[in-house]
Amino acid sequence: MLSPIQMERHNSQHASASPSSAAPASTSATTATDRMGHGRTRSLGAINFGDILGGSGGAGGGGIGSPRAYTPGSPMSGSMTLGIGSPNLGGGGAEYEWADIQARTFCKWLNKQLESQGLDPMVDLVRDFSNGVKLIQLLEIMSEESLGRYVKKPTLRVQKAENAAKALNFIRNKGIKLTNIGPEDIVDGNLKLILGMIWTLILRFTIASITEEGLSAKDGLLLWCQRKTAPYKPEVDVQNFKGSFADGLALCALIHRHRPELLDYHSLDKSDKRGNTELAFKIAEERLGIPRLLEVKDLCDVEVPDERSVMTYVAEFFHKFSSEDKAETGARRVEKFAELMQGLWTNKNDFERRMSALLSALQTTQHSWSIAPRAATYPEAIADLSRFNEYKKTSKRGWVKERQELAALYSNIQTKVKTYALRAWEPREGLRLEDLERFWAQFLAAEATRSRAINATIREIKEALRQSFARAAEDFVARLQQIEQAIGGLRGSLPEQKKTLVELSSNIPALRTTLTTTISDLNQSCLEAKVEENDYTVLTFDDLEYELELAEGGVKKKIAFVDNQMVSAQHTNVTPAKLEEFEATFKHFADDELNILGVWEMHSALASLGIVYAEEEIGVIYSELEQKFGAVTYEAWLDLLVDLTKDDASSPEQLREAFRGMAGDKPYVTDIDFQYAHLPKETVRFLEEIMPEERDPAEVEEGQDRPVADGQRADIYTMHETILRMHIQATSATLSINSGLGAVQECLEKYQELKTGKKLAYVIYGLSDDKRSIIVLKTSEDKDFDTFVGELPEKECRWAVYDFEYTLPGGEGIRNKLVFVMWSPDDANVKNKMIFASSKDALRRRLEGIHIEIQATDFSEITKDAIMEKALRR
Structure with missing residues (x-):
């Protein structure tokens, strides 16, 4: 039994067809328009073009086109009366141009469906759909179902309406929503509603079946186009079904992507829109069997191409290449599975390889610690500590991270095995996570042992340095004390004493060599090891250096004293008291190293004795003494004073x-x-x-x-x-002070209390009322330097010892220096100045361990900066 469509093949002419209906399908747009309105004396009524673009009326739930493509005031905005067959349709306005494009595109697409069953194509949508026969034939083709009996050659309006109603009911029964369209709209040729209905059918039977990564219909088709044309960016960037296809490159890209042998995309002139579009249309029609649903002008000669027309045409490309896409999808699935299995295989091998490397690194490091030699010096110990700290910052952190990543990798492998129901897998024996955890615990224990060993070595080396420095310092001081004892025990004649002193002086260079080599090296080692305290000795390198300077100075002064005494012995006509006074004055003003007076020193010394000369006279006297004695030595000084005072009354x-x-x-x-x-x-x-x-x-x-x-x-x-x-x-x-008898025991006790650093910050000394003893005038625990300076009187002499605390440059530590101050202000009594000056050594020599000495006659000379400069220089 033949289907209704097959029965109609021999007799498919429209009941109301005019002679012009037999015109070829390729008739121009104007001719088609004429046929669409031929013989009609009534219009379709007023069509609001804004509704066609995006209104709520029309089949398929929407108007034709998109209102976003136009702006208010453009030629296609607003509304106008459009009647099929009216003279207005021949004016070529933008509204008609859009409707013409969509009508031609849909008509060609429908003819493709009819031709697949050998039926005659349509020429005029309005006329050919008006009796309902072509609509029923198309529905039977697209649905592959029969709609039953219908009037195949209707002549009456009611017959045509029955056919149209039958078709519309079939569409609605399929769950396809139609809005505001009835049989009379089809019979009367309402173009807007007819085009909307056809678009709904295209969506339902062609585009709705398109799916791409979870998206369907329009979005799915757009995503498909974007994926296929992605390699052709930025020339091709598909964002919509309007302007994105206006230059023909997107269509050429789709063809080249699937059938590169048909089209050389890269040789195209990208600026030739019409040429590229015509080429795509031609290849699609001739080589791919895709009908030319659009004309070149439909894409290139309009402001915005019609979205529904473009979608209808692009959908043909999708269905053409769908089989190839299915094969591609299958290949992709196989590829993904292969990648999964390859990745899983790689992960398994990678786990075992990385686990083996980590365990090997841990074992190697632990073994190196077990055989590492013990450091013999502090730099070696510090180098070990530095390497250990560097290991903790680099290697260990990398291993901790690797351990965590291996645990995560193992978990990922097991998850994939369970997810894809693969065969269970475990690493080889000795390369499992529990093996790593067991060895990791052993490694941490070895690390702690190594850390303790390095720290113990550093402590032992520091302790050894303290003891070595203490032994060297004590031995050095003992040798200095031997010299001091030898000086104190001098006996015999002056020449014999001079001989002994010269021998003692010859020992000084050896002591200095010991200080600058052995002891200096030990001190430097202590500094490098940051040994800031030493319980084995209170002596520091500065102390030893100062003690050596004192000893050397003492020998020189004693030699000068003996020389002076030998000179004094030659002047028997001067009383001992006078000689002592002259000698004390000379010692106070003379240069300690050379034991001579300069011209100004001689001037001051004479003034202190009450002998005042003009500067010119002093110069003359000084020159005469230099000519006679070579320099103003003690002998020259004594000769001068004896001559000056030979007539002085003394009784x-x-x-x-x-x-x-x-x-x-x-x-x-x-x-x-x-x-x-x-x-x-x-x-x-x-x-x-x-x-x-x-x-x-x-x-x-x-x-x-x-x-x-x-x-x-x-x-x-x-x-x-x-x-x-x-x-x-x-x-x-x-005399008594110079002989050292004036320094009472309290002076030494307070100094020792200050030196040991218990409480005192400074001690101030002076003379007793009878000027025969050195006594303690003031002690204080206040470390403020300004407070200490404020205790010094403006017009009286004083001695003082101050515990000066300062910070080394660069923040390397805090140090303390004992500062001896000889305070002799300019406004003090002259006699007191002489007494304090000549008595200084009696006190100074008893105060062992002084680091810095300051002689000040004004407050500007006793400042923190002055002391700091000397402290850093030492």
Whole structure:
């Protein structure tokens, strides 16, 4: 039995066809338009073009086109009356152009379906669909089902409407939603609704079946195009079914991707839109069997190509290449499976390889630790520590990460095995995770042992360095003490003492060599090892260096003293007291190294004795002494003073006569007398301080000179006795201090308390009231340097020891230096200056361990910066 379509093959002419209906399908667009409206005296009514583009009316749930392609005010916006067959359709407006493109495209697509069953093609959608026969034939072809009996040659409107209703009911029964279209719309030729219905059928039976990675219909087709044309970017970038296909390159890319032998994409002129589009149409039609649903002008000569027309045409490419895509999908699945199996195989091998490498690295490192030699020096120990720390930052961190990654890799392998139901897998014996965990615990224990061994070695080396330095320092000090004891025990004649001192002096270079080589190397090793404390000795390298300097200076001073004594012995006409005074003055001002006086030192020394000369006279005297003695040595100094003082009165009676002569036979002396005597100001000030005064103004007769101190006068008989007594006391005080007898035990005890660093920050020393003993005047725990300086009086001399704490440059540590201060302010009493200067050594020599010595006459000379400079220099 023949199907309704087969029965209709011999007789498929439209009941209402005109002679022009037999025209060829290739008739131009204008001719087709004429046929679409031929013989009709009624219009289809007003068609709002905005609704056609995106309105709610029309079959398929939407209008034709997309409203996003146009902007308000453009030629295709707004609405106009469009009637099939009306003169307006022949005007070539944008509205008709769009409808014409879609109508021709859909008609060609429908004819392809009809031709597949040998049926005659359509020429005019409106006319050929008006009796419902072609619509029923198309539905039977696309659905592969029979719609039953229908009027094959309807002549009456009611027959045509019945056929159209039958077709519409079939569509709705298939679950296809049609909106606002009825049989009369088809019979009356409502182009808008007819095109919408055809688009709905195309979507349902052609495009809806397209799926691509979970997407379907339009989105699926767009994704398919994007995937296929991805290698041709940036020339081809498919974003939609409008402008993306306007230059023909996207169609050429689809053909080249699937059938590269048909088209050489890379030789195309990318700027020739019409040529590329025509080439794609021609190859698709002639070589791929894809009908030319569109014309070149439909893509290239319009502002925006019709989306539905383009989708309909591109869908043909999808279905053409679907079989190839299915094969490609299958190949992809096989490829993915092969990749999965290959990846799993690689992961298994990689796990065992990496596990073996990690275990080998751990074993090698642990073995190297077990056979590593013990460091013998601190640099070697530090090098071991540095390598160990570097290992923890690099190798160990890499191994910890590798251990975690191996655990994750093993878990991933097991997950894939279970997911794909593969055969169970376990690594080879000895390469499993439990093997790694067991060895890892052993490795960590070995690591801790290595760390403890390095740290113990460093501690032992530091301890050995402390002991070695302490032994060397104590031995060095013992040798210095032998020299000091030898100096203290000198006996015999002066030449014999000089011989002994020269022998002692010859030992100094050997001691210096020991200090600068052996002890210096030990000290440097301690510094490199950051040994900042030493319980085996309180001595530091600076202490030893200072002690050596003291010993060397002591030998030189003793030699100078003996030389001076030998010179003094030649002057038997000078009293011992005078010689001591002259020698003390010389020692105070002379250069310690050369034991000579410069011109200014000689000037100052003479002034301290009350002998004042003009600068020109001093220069002359100095030159004469240099010519006679080669330099102002002690011998030259003594020769000068003996000559200057040979006529000086020294007996009490002579002293009384001198004051009587100054007073002019008065029983007292006044400031006028001092001025007439041309005494130095310092001497006058000294005499005014110590001279006894008479306060009875009645004794001063009118016209006589004013006594000393505004009406006060000095009894000359008492005055000379006082001066003489003070002179003797000062001389004996100086002698006792120089001999070291004046430093009482408390001075040394307080110094030791400061030195040991228990509490005291500084100690200030001075002389007792009788000027015969050195005593402690002030101690304090306050470490503030400004507070210490503030304790020094502006017009009195002092000695002091200050514990100076400072930070090494670069933050290398904190150090302490003991600073000995000789404070002799400019405004102090001249006699006191001499006593303090000559008594300094008696105290200084007893204070062992002094690092820095400061002599200051003004507060600007005793500053932190001055002490810091000396501390860093040492």
